[in-house]
Amino acid sequence: MALARLNNLYRQVIMDHAKHPHNNHPLPQADHELELRNPTCGDVLTVQMKMQDGKIAAAGYTGTGCTISQASASMMTDQIIGKTPAEVEKMVLGFSDLVMGKEVPDQAKLLGDAVILQSVAQFPARIKCATLAWKAAYQALEESERND
Amino acid sequence: MALARLNNLYRQVIMDHAKHPHNNHPLPQADHELELRNPTCGDVLTVQMKMQDGKIAAAGYTGTGCTISQASASMMTDQIIGKTPAEVEKMVLGFSDLVMGKEVPDQAKLLGDAVILQSVAQFPARIKCATLAWKAAYQALEESERND
Amino acid sequence: MGKKMNNWRADFPILAQKVNDEPLVYLDNAATTQKPLAVLQTVRDFYENDNANIHRGVHTLAQRATERYEQVRQKVTDFIHGNDWHEVVFTKGTTEALNWVAASYGATHVKAGDEIVLSYLEHHSNLVPWQQLAKKVGAKLKYIELTADGQLDLQSAADLITDRTAIVALCHASNVMGVVNPIQAVSQLAHAHGAVMVVDGAQAVPHLPVDVQELGADFYAFSGHKMLAPTGVGVLWGKLALLNEMPPLEFGGEMIANVGLYETDFKEVPYKFEGGTQNIAGVIGLGAAIDYLQAIGLEQITKHEQELISYVLPQLQAIDGLEIYGPQDPSLRTGILSFNLTGLHPHDLASALDMDGVAVRAGHHCAQPLMNYLGVSATARASFYLYNTKEDADLLIKAILDAKEFFLNGSC
């Protein structure tokens, strides 16, 4: 049955992240924060980060969304911890390419577990769900650069 | 040759009126006057009338236009002389029906020579040319009614 | 019923395809409908025989094209029971039509301190133009409440519509919950207070017989693409006296009587609104769609949708954890159903249904204020039309159960 194909999109790892998301909480001590909205469904996601010694020491997110956006936020916040803003920006661009079906050099090294979301490329309508949290992180870092 | 069909539209009488139009001059003593424009070609036609004893004593027109609009203005001004405003308004409505291909009772009696313009009904794009002068007369009479 | 309807189904070749290896079940008709062969063929025939620009031409093709285009104005008038073909303005769609009313009629008639009364049911297209107008002129927006089961609350309407009300703008049918609004009653309230009644008919005209005069509408807008016609064409119907008072918004070819270097006179209604080359083939396609709908009969279409909803609603209600928004009584709805499966985001549900070939929409349906009112961020929406069948309804139910199994009972 065709539903079996859903397994392509909703891999076990993704379902696990969505059901038991990591870093899904406010970060009171955050110094970077941005709220983004998925205009199609009205979902809102807030990403927060705390910098220390030029690296992301902690990351968290709050807000509602579908399985893909929740799992993606969960994986993203896992992956960016310990990275510099420049590294994160590279990761976000790489992730965006990945879910649009483009080749990303060294993707596993760059994105860690989040490479599993590559499957989203086959579901173009869901790309926006997958990239929401990543875009929020990117813009949060960019905004603070502008303010520097 | 297909051009022969043009004879349907451009009857000898019409051509004569266009080449040697009647009442094609300003009417300095006019008490009714209206300028109308054919928006498609930019042609402008001014119709003037002079009333006496509740009837149209004189009518004239000026302005440029195609064969059909010129011939129609010439015939119209001929036909309305001696008529009351109410009669003219009936004539204009009848003429408008005529050139749109509708049946008009007693058309020859109502419109005189102008019935020859019935042929315009086969050339829908030219109906506006044929009715321009008639509409101007109608609106000139209506406006003065409103001002009474 | 389902079987007899399959006669019409054959007119819609797109339906006979597989999507993700399953037969397509198209239940996204509130977003846009499919087009019958008669419409496609009419448009094709126009392009292959009569295509020319309209109004301006003396030659034969231009005459034929003009005639075919203008005939549709009369057809629309008859279809919605207008009074005079001059009242029919062709637009790009409902959105453009409502924007024109707000930006032209509204901007010249609504004053600071006036009130504009909407409802929580409105589509953004019948809401954001009024927000913009309110901001521009300093008017105030008010929202009619809904009853507990999602119907328009007439008491709230009666409370909100006062002598300060300049405009009441209301959808004839909701694009989320399928409820049909009591337009006639609200029009009477509006007119009793000297307000103008604007009706968004996008979700009504395709589904039920509409009589703009009986409804008491002053303006009525709808889209071709939601009623079997091509994309890019819609209608603004308005009372002649009101249209006459409206300044045009798009200036250019064919809406003009005379252009000087510094001054311009405009043509009469409806031409003054139709600046530039219009969607000529789209209008002609709209005419063919009206013919098609009238041949079936709007009463028949309403009845068919009612039967489908009566068939599917109890089955949906029986699914544990499935919440259905709006009245639970099928007779209060058009063919639109919005719902959520507890614990599952509607995007995930829609993706799952799509894997089973079932096309539904998920999101806020351009009705964010209603979503907030309902306390959800989004819903899934299945919307039925004349070519849908009981088999489609069965496949929807099955697909929802599949999805529930997949996501909520951990089958993956």
Add this chain to the structure above:
Amino acid sequence: MGKKMNNWRADFPILAQKVNDEPLVYLDNAATTQKPLAVLQTVRDFYENDNANIHRGVHTLAQRATERYEQVRQKVTDFIHGNDWHEVVFTKGTTEALNWVAASYGATHVKAGDEIVLSYLEHHSNLVPWQQLAKKVGAKLKYIELTADGQLDLQSAADLITDRTAIVALCHASNVMGVVNPIQAVSQLAHAHGAVMVVDGAQAVPHLPVDVQELGADFYAFSGHKMLAPTGVGVLWGKLALLNEMPPLEFGGEMIANVGLYETDFKEVPYKFEGGTQNIAGVIGLGAAIDYLQAIGLEQITKHEQELISYVLPQLQAIDGLEIYGPQDPSLRTGILSFNLTGLHPHDLASALDMDGVAVRAGHHCAQPLMNYLGVSATARASFYLYNTKEDADLLIKAILDAKEFFLNGSC
């Protein structure tokens, strides 16, 4: 040449008909062009396979429709050598595009005392919106003169464009005389004085290679229906920075990021301009038209029109009493010719040509200021396109001679 071109002719089934018992000679291409089978088939194929509303849908048809629609944005960008697909806004046509620039960019950037520089060549669509804007904000209109043979007078342009100039709005090619304007030179003048350069490309894009960046345009507008595409679709191209500064004009579905009860945020360019369901099939048809034109090559089309004009112009010039407006040198024109037969109104001439199966336009061609400048109330206009042949040109000449005989030598 004529013969080889007949390969393309076969793609246009409408041309193979008789009108008034004579073979159709369609020479009204400046008003609208015919559509090749490839365009008709693409639109049909969309409706029979992929039709759905775009952007909002998770299901397969919605994805396919969105992809087909958005691909055209890139195609348009490449076709006119834009920089970025975000710069391409779909509109109803040139008229809507130019109105949006005037009503949105103009209304927010042009101030009292500013000057707007146009030319006497402008179509009403690139003139009345600026008149309206000038009236609204208290700006002043100025008109660039023409040289004796009907070309844009660059000296006059240099005199009129000053530091007071806010906008220069100019057609790329004239719809009456076929002259191609030196846009690049005028853009340089405009930019040297800090003015914004708006180009009406309706009569250029179908006929010659266009590079908006090389031209130095800030905004560039054109219509699909004049370049083989369906009616009801056009393009506003604009520099990203300028589009970003423009408030949207049509509010509703899909141009919105977030809608509250009293406030709304809009999406980014180009989506913020595309409120409501767009002419989806029309846009997809425009994509097919671009493919068709590019397969032939715009240089090839220009060359073909040049050859036809070089063939027919001397024959027209040889007709006693026939006045031809604009440059008498074929190399200065696109495929448009406007003329009058002394003593005969162009409406009569067009009716006569129609009897011979020859479709030309008669009137002011939505260019009344130019008519006044030329000192005529109207002209007849024959406009050639890629599917026209030398035989068409011969039939035009013959029909004009017939008409002359009929009307002026009293054959009736």
